[in-house]
Amino acid sequence: MESALPARVDRIDPRTLLGPKVWRATEQAQIRTEPTGFDVLDRALPGGGWPLGAVSEVLHAQLGAGELSLALPLLARLTQAGRPVAFVAPPMLPYAPRLAAAGIQLSKLLIVDRTESDSEQNALWSAEQLLRAAAGAVLLWIEKADAHALRRLQLAAEESDSCVLLYRSERYAAESTPSALRLRIWRQNAAPQVEVLKCRGARPLPIPLRAAA
Structure with a gap:
C-alpha cells in the first residue's frame, strides 16, 4: 500500500498548516475591526479599531x-x-439628546436597564441574547464575572461577529480574562486618557493615549 504522506515532508511550508487566526510573533495579526473613530487610538490597535x-x-x-x-x-x-445596538445595565439612563447629537439613531438603540437585569447573571444573559439577535454592538456594564460567563459572552460575540464593549472598574485590571482588547480610561487635568492594557495580535502600548471626550 502506498503511503499517503508526501515523499519530502521537509519541503512543506509549515505556515500552510496554520489557520489564518493564528498569530505569529513576527507578523501583525489579521484582525477584522470597526474603527473607534479616534485616529490616535485606531493607529495603536491591531486592525485599526x-x-x-x-x-x-x-x-x-x-x-x-x-x-x-x-x-x-x-x-x-x-x-x-440600520444596525441595532444595545446598552445592558448602564449605571444611569443615557442622556438621549447627547446620543442624538453624536449621530446615533435613537430608533436603533435598545436599553435594558438595571431593573430588567437585576443581577449580573441576568445582564450577561441579556447581552448574549441580543448578540444572537444580530445586534451590531452591545455595551454591557457589570462588575464581577467569572471566567465561564466571560467565555460564554466571547462565544456569543464570535457567533454574531459583533462588537461587545464590557465596562468594569479598573480594580479588575489584574484579572485574567478572555477579552481580545482591554483599555483603561481615566481623567487627567480634565482630559480623558486611554491606556492599552491588552490587545490580541500585538503588544500593548506602555504609553497612555489621549482621547477626545
Whole structure:
C-alpha cells in the first residue's frame, strides 16, 4: 500500500498548516475591526479599531471618565447603517439628546436597564441574547464575572461577529480574562486618557493615549 504522506515532508511550508487566526510573533495579526473613530487610538490597535466577534473591556477609574464617549462614533456609524445596538445595565439612563447629537439613531438603540437585569447573571444573559439577535454592538456594564460567563459572552460575540464593549472598574485590571482588547480610561487635568492594557495580535502600548471626550 502506498503511503499517503508526501515523499519530502521537509519541503512543506509549515505556515500552510496554520489557520489564518493564528498569530505569529513576527507578523501583525489579521484582525477584522470597526474603527473607534479616534485616529490616535485606531493607529495603536491591531486592525485599526474595535475587534469584531470579540469582547473588548473598558476599565474606568470612575464613572464619567469618558468611557461612553469612546463608543459613540461606533454606535453612530452602526445605527446610521440600520444596525441595532444595545446598552445592558448602564449605571444611569443615557442622556438621549447627547446620543442624538453624536449621530446615533435613537430608533436603533435598545436599553435594558438595571431593573430588567437585576443581577449580573441576568445582564450577561441579556447581552448574549441580543448578540444572537444580530445586534451590531452591545455595551454591557457589570462588575464581577467569572471566567465561564466571560467565555460564554466571547462565544456569543464570535457567533454574531459583533462588537461587545464590557465596562468594569479598573480594580479588575489584574484579572485574567478572555477579552481580545482591554483599555483603561481615566481623567487627567480634565482630559480623558486611554491606556492599552491588552490587545490580541500585538503588544500593548506602555504609553497612555489621549482621547477626545
